[in-house]
Amino acid sequence: MEKITVIVPCYNEEEALNYYYAEMNKVMGELSEYAFELLFINDGSKDNTLGILKSFSQKDERVKYISFSRNFGKEAAMYAGFKNSTGDYVCLMDADLQDPPKLLPVMLKAIKEEGYDSVATRRVTRKGEPPIRSFFARLFYKIMNFISDTELMDGARDYRLMTRQFVNSLLELSEYNRFSKGLFGWVGFETKWIEFENVERVAGETKWSFWKLLLYSIEGIVAFSTAPLAISSFIGILMLVVALLLIVFIVVRTLLFGDPVEGWPSLVCIISMIGGIQLFCIGILGQYLSKTYLETKKRPIYIVKESKLK
Structure with missing residues (x-):
């Protein structure tokens, strides 16, 4: 039986985790012919995120977790997930349900039947997002695609399903300053893009302020262009x-x-x-x-x- 590892970075997500776990249970039921591994990465949360993850793991052997000593950032959490994943296929997904789990069967079909190495998602709308934030986000993608050889898709989410070969290629890039949106494109391979309309968080608040996004964009520019x-x-x-x-x-x-x-x-x-x-x-x-x-x-x-x- 082939296995799918789902990596879920978490930082203060106690309000969203129960909703996420319920939705994933539905998807895992639809894909009963696959073994699943839900790998949660607790990125130094200050709320009860870790306690909820422990309760999940006690009642469900498919649930695994890694808890950091402090907040190292989402990039570190994603890398830890890749490094500790054991599935034949690896899916990266947020816990706030802005990455709809119901798309997973469609993504898996594209890899299994259409021969893609990776299936990624992008938002075609930014409904619910402040206009000024949307403007600068689009501007960032335009600048990056102009000055960098690595193509970045406008509206791209971190939500994607990858083959083991794709993940192993990412793990060879062990740089400290990580910008995964660029790394995904840099390693190459055949990628299919699936579009969906923006989904607002099911609970809690975003951890990405305008200032954090600005610093993250500078990180991307420096990492992928001179x-x-x-x-x-x-x-x-x-x-x-x-x-x-x-x-x-x-x-x-x-x-x-x-x-x-x-x-x-x-x-x-x-x-x-x-x-x-x-x-x-x-x-x-x-x-x-x-x-x-x-x-x-x-x-x-x-x-x-x-x-x-x-």
Whole structure:
């Protein structure tokens, strides 16, 4: 009997877990010809998430869990799930039911009958999401697809079903600074996309604030493109050319018309602008340098406090 491992990262999801478990039980009933492993990753939750997972595992031998020593982030939770999965097929899914479990049979059919290595999902609408957040999300995908060789699908969710070969390829990428949306595309393989309308959380609140999403987007840009470094170099060359032209202009004006003392406000503005550009370019360089610094430390991606895997 083939096995499907379902990886479910959890951070303060006590309100949603019972709903999720009930929905997954329905799907597992439909796919009774497969063995299932529900692998929950407790990412340092501060509520009763771990207690609920323990109760699930006591009454259902299909439920396994790994609990981190602190919050390491969703990327670390996904990597831990991949590393500890044992299924022939591996599914990544959120616990808030924004990733509809009912799509799993359709995804499995695409792999089994159509020969795909991975089946991924994307939202075609962003209903219920703040307009400003939707705008910046779409902008991020456009920027990434313009500056990176790795294609990112607009509206892509982490919800996907993968073959064991696909997962093993991901595990070979053991980098500390992880951006899985890019890694999924970087490893290649044949991927089918399934579209669905946005589903709001069944319970609880999102853990992704605008600020966290902004930092995550910077992580993706730095991880999959060196274009910002090229842009900073181009800006430096452009400002040098502008400065040379201004020098020529000032010399000519002085020789022809003298050099009256005027224009100090514009001078202050120019100095401020150049200083800002310099700090911006140094900041870009600092982002790449910081990622290199973190990689060279060779720290573990996550630390397990307790688990039940058998």
